[in-house]
Amino acid sequence: MKEQTRPYLISMELESRNNKLDTIGVTNEKNESSTPSKFNVLDHYEQLIKQTPMMVIIFATMALSCLLIFHSSITLPFSGGYTTTNLVATTNHRPNSLDINVGQLRRILKDATMGNKTVIITSLNDAWAEPQSMFDLLLESFRIGNQTKRFLKHLVVVTVDRKAYARCLKLHPHCYHLNGSDFSREADFMTADYLKIVWRKIKFLGKVLDLGYSFVFTDADIMWFRDPFSQLDKDTDIQISCDVFNGNPFDLRNLPNTGFSYVKSTNKTIQLYKFWYKSRMTYPNLHDQDVFNKIRFHPFIRDLGIAIRFMDTDYFGGFCQPSRDLNKVCTMHANCCVGLENKVHDIEIMLDDWRKYLKSHVNKDEYNAWWTVPQHCRGSLDRPRPPKKKADEAMKS
Known part of the structure; x- marks a missing residue:
């Protein structure tokens, strides 16, 4: 996940610091015994x-x-x-703790699974779960996509704060809340809170694999337009989308984006996610995607013999490298974009582009189908952002 505002799960999957204090030993010499004498005040x-x-x-x-x-x-x-x-002193959890209710998680995964023990997972915080924000847009894409509505019953929504969890329960049957410190506000890209979220996500996804479930993880700013499984190799251990795809799905020099991935539950992938999570200590202050870019060339990954495949942006596109053909596209990612308000604006236009495409097929009109995005997202990495308070007020109005 390279973008700002990624609530993820998960961060997403964290360590607390122990304060240590050296004890000071005090040794008192014993007075030699002597015959009691008159008490001397001095x-x-x-x-x-x-x-x-x-x-x-x-x-x-x-x-x-x-x-x-x-x-x-x-x-x-x-x-x-x-x-x-x-300061928030009401929580009983350590700041970086990740408490997983395994029993509840098993039940939710069992209810949401496809026949092959595969689920779809996304993650949210309150900023992304607000009305007319990212969660609503994601659900809308499932509804208007080509035969994608059926996947909603297999979608597990992981929330990182109580507000997002409450709203998820109102809209969706499969919601799981990660216990621990809440991350309700929009987390700026690469801040300490952003890093906590993305690493919680990695640890949580590793637990899902450990429970025997394969998954498609999708960031909430990825819109679903067609069945992605038709383009996925069922025999590959892990498949990852790209910011930029170089044409060779097996070339480790592709520029991956871990916001969309298909991972099979195998011993190899379980070990990969454990190694990935531990590597955050080797590369401090990097987010999950940058750390993955480091470890994909590591001897441990090579010796593990894990099969990694990168997804073609013709089918799994994004704002970094848009899908060229609306007749092929499965998903579109609002990547290479900073700012929740920028993402929401451009995704709404993206959904309108898709509706026009569908309408042209129904009416058999001659329509030159093409994305008219990115707009606000273009250049957002270099453009100053409005104050967060004003942006939050605009989102809620």
Whole structure:
């Protein structure tokens, strides 16, 4: 996922820091035994003065320990651009924890699965689940796509905050909430919160594989227009979409986009996702896609013998490299785009383009079918964004 605002699951799949404090040992020498004599007041005060520095050190150590324990129990909802006045102390989970209710997840996967134990998974936070935002557009694409409505019953929506979960339950039968710290706001691309979301996604997807389920993961800003399974190789371990496809589906030098992938549940893919998740420590401050770009050439992946195939953008296109033919396109991704408002604007136009294409077939009109997007997304990587507060208000109005 290269774009901003990716709520993912998941981040998406994280580690907490343990505060360690070296203990200070204090050794007091024993006084030699002597015959009791008359109490000497000066000797008494002299001993107190000698002991005072040690007592101060011990007291300071205890106070500092208590302060560190208290501080570690407080969770920052979003560190990027927010002050400590936004502290959230109501959660009992560690900031980077990922709690998976395996029993509930098994039930949801069982209810949503296709006959071959395959599910479709997407992820949401509140910013993407708002009315007329990304979730509504995704569901609309399933409804108006060519024979794609049937896939809605196989779609599992993973939410990373309670607001998104509540709205998902109103619109869709298969919703799973990742317990832990909430990520309800739009997370700016490559901020600490963005990275938490994408890595939660990787860890969660690894658990799905571990439970024996294959999956198609789709970012919520990917619109479905045709059955993608007709273009997927059922015998390949992992298939990944591309920002730019070079024509060779087996060339590791393709520019992948992990926002859309088909992964079979095998021992190889389970090991791959574990290695992928652990590699975030090797490459700190990189998101899941950049880390994948690093490890795809790693000897571990080569020795694993995993089959990786890259998807043709003629069928799985995006704003980076649009599908050339609406008669072929299966999915279209609002990639190479920054800003939720930019994505929503251009995806709405994309859906209108698709409706015009369908109408021309029904009426047998001569229509030169072509995407009229990207528009607002074009150049959005370099264009200054409006303040987040104004953007949020515009989304809710």
